[in-house]
Amino acid sequence: MHDIRAIRENPDSFDAALKRRGAEPMSAQILALDEARRAAIHAAETAQADQNAASKLVGAAKAKGDEAEFERLRALVAEKKTEVSAMQAEASRLDAEQRDLLLTIPNAPLDEVPDGADEDDNQEVSRWGTPKAYGFDPKEHYQLSGVGSEMDFETAAKLSGARFVVLKRGVARVHRALAQYMLDLHVDSHGLTENITPVLVRDEAMLGTGQLPKFAEDSYQTTNGWWLIPTAEVTLTNFAAQSVLEExxxxxxxxxxxxxFRSEAGSAGKDTAGMLRQHQFEKVEMVTICAADQHLAEHERMVTCAEAVLQGLNLPYRKIVLCTGDMGFGAQKTYDLEVWLPGQNTYREISSVSTCGQFQARRMNARFKPAAGGKPEFVATLNGSGLAVGRCLIAVLENGQEEDGSVTLPAALHPYLGGKTRLVNGDLA
Structure with missing residues (x-):
């Protein structure tokens, strides 16, 4: 959420940031609402002072035996009390209206983020690894005989409908091994603290990270009001909600x-083959909470953590910085990692790592107490995939495929697979 004081001080800068994101200028609307809110607060405070002053005079009139003055002042106090209540209600209404409006406005991009309208304007930063040259036409993951029927879309459709999958036998074990490998790497080599969190959260948690109110249709809600998380960004980031941490x-x-869990609203007809885009999937998510002056360095660090997973699996990838028109709602700057998929002959997103600055912290009132003293300050928050497990499985299958349809598995996974090195007809070998 944006700082209303910053909008008051520099409305032109605020509007320029929105324009870079393809949004209409909103400072005039916000400041008009803010002025009305502040006027209502001032009027309520003035009426409250008048009420208090009249209340003091009531007792004095009673003590003097001046019944006429006593009755006049008592009526005045009652009138002011009604007036104060109405003015306070109006101030509260305007305050809620202003907050609701601010909650729908995306974060401001950093100056270094390239301008652009959509993914076509994203900029490549670097590449790692060289796509393998095959002596045959490589297939997509779901076409490989080595995978066989162990990537079962028919049973999943019978159970749940489209965009679900059942993984079996060796394929399921490789999927599990990938998640374990990622967690061990992040904990043992990168110093991240592992957590197991709920996947059902309250409205406040979704609002804090920006999924609500604007993107409700992208998520699933239970009949008793819980939300199924679209990523553990929601739970991990909200650890700091309504808190004042020590620096x-x-x-x-x-x-x-x-x-x-994601409804994939708006993606009808896109990536319908295979398991690239699912309603339910697994992800290893990284979140950092830090002081605002650390967030850029932490962003670069978090990206290297995600890159290490791909490098350890020997999967070629490229790093992209997203343009202003393709960034997520809460992001100030985002790097995407796109892994090479030989079956599609292209790079596809496997990780998105964003710094949100203090945007989410304002929404969830997450602050820290500076060690040097002074008022509490909002923390900065960052989140990133480290990695999407299902997409990583796709990349491992496609990049390791052999002409006979079997799959040679990365050496980093062998310890998690009992020393097995290949996938043949759905079984480990």
Whole structure:
């Protein structure tokens, strides 16, 4: 959420930031609402002061035996009390209206973020690894005989409908091994703290990270009001909600492996083949909570953590910085990692790592107490995939495929697979 004081002080800068994101200028609307809110607060405070002053005179009139003055002042107090109540209600209404409006406005991009309208304007930063040259036409993951029927879309459709999958036998074990490998790498090598979190959360948690109110249709809600998390960003980031942390505990670097749920609203007809885009999937998510002056360095660090997973699996990838028109709602700057998929002959997103600055912290009132003293300040928050497990499985299958349809598995996974090195007809070998 944006700082209303910053909008008051520099409305032109605020509007320029929105324009870079393809949004209409909103400072005039916000400041008009803010002026009305502040006027209502001032009027309520003035009426309250008048009420208090009249209340003091009531007793004095009674003591003097001046019944006429006593009755006049008592009526005045009652009138002011009604007036104060109405003015306070109006101030509260305007305050809620202003907050509701601010909650729908996206974060301001950093100056260094490239301008652009959509993904076509994203900029490549670097590449790692060289796509393998095959002596045959590589297939997509769901076409490989080595995978066989162990990536079962028919049974999943019978159970749940489209965009679900059942993984079996060797394929399921490789999927599990990938998640375990990611967690161990992040905990043992990158110093992240592992957590197991709920996948059902309240409205406040979704609002804090920006999924609500604007993107409710992208998530699933239960009949009793809980939301299924789209990623563990929601739970991990909200650890700091409504808290004042000591600066000494920052930065807090966390990781969690969870099921994730997304309605994929607006993606009808896109990536319908295979398991690239699912309603339910697993992800290893990284979240950092730090002081605002640390967030850029933490962003770069978090990206290297995600890159290490791909490098350890020997999967070629490229790093992209997203343009203003393709960034997520709460992001100030985002790097995407796109892994090479030979079956599609292209790079596809496997990780998105964003710094949100203090945007989410304002929404959830997450602050820290500076060690040097002074008022509490809002923390900065960052989140990123480390990685999407299902997409990583796809990349491992496609990049390791052999002409006979079997799959040679990365050496980093062998210890998690009992020393098995290949996938043949759905079984480990």
């Amino acid at each position: 000494a505990v920052l930065p807090i670097r966390m990781v969690a492996h969870t099921n994730c």
